[in-house]
Amino acid sequence: MxxxxxxxTLKPTVNDPQGLTIRGALHNLGFTTVQEVRAGKFLEIKIAGEDQEKARVDVENMCKKLLANTVIENFRFDLESIKQG
Amino acid sequence: MxxxxxxxTLKPTVNDPQGLTIRGALHNLGFTTVQEVRAGKFLEIKIAGEDQEKARVDVENMCKKLLANTVIENFRFDLESIKQG
Incomplete structure (x- = not known):
């Protein structure tokens, strides 16, 4: 497992209206030292199996096919072995 | 800076319909070893200043006041010093 x-994350050259909105809200709350906010997604995926290399290839393909829009987004991931449960 | x-991330006991939907879509694409998907948010925030402890306290307060809904979500963050730019 x-x-x-x-x-x-959005590629650095892509506009991030969500990040701009969050920055505005933080400024309104008094956090005026905030220079920039970039919004992204964080996913935790549990994968059955014992073959770490297969799991790595699978996650890479999941990102390319579904999870990330590679035209405007970058992705990276860490893979760790966990106990069943 | x-x-x-x-x-x-959503707390472990909270239902995650977005994660369930992503899991279903991954299964439909043939990634049948996927057991569970939990969806969360990832934010990168640039903060001006030289005082790391103040920045740490600020980020903690931003999370509590705006970024996370602490009733149903957990948050954690790393803080690193970067060059101006």
Whole structure:
């Protein structure tokens, strides 16, 4: 059993209206030192099996096919072995 | 200048319909070894200043006041010093 932690972020050149909105709200709350906010996604995926290399390839393909829009987003992930349960 | 990487996740006991939907879509794509998907948020926040302890306290307060709904979500963050730019 493996746990993949997937981080999906907008590419640096892509506009991030959600991040701008969050920055505005933080400024309104008095956090005026905030320069920039970039919003992204974080996914935890549990995968059955014993073959770490297969799991790694699977997560890579999941990101490319479904989880990330690779035109505008980057992704990276960590894979760790966990106990069943 | 500091970069805070903030990870916001649903508490383990909270239902995650978005995660269930993603799991279903991954199964439909043939990734049948996927046991569970939990969806969360990932934010990168750039903060001006030189005082790391103040930045840490600020990020903690941003999470509690705006970024996370602490009734149903957990948050954690890393803070690193970065060069101006």
């Amino acid at each position: 493996f746990l993949a932690k997937v981080y999906i | 500091f970069l805070a990487k903030v990870y916001i």
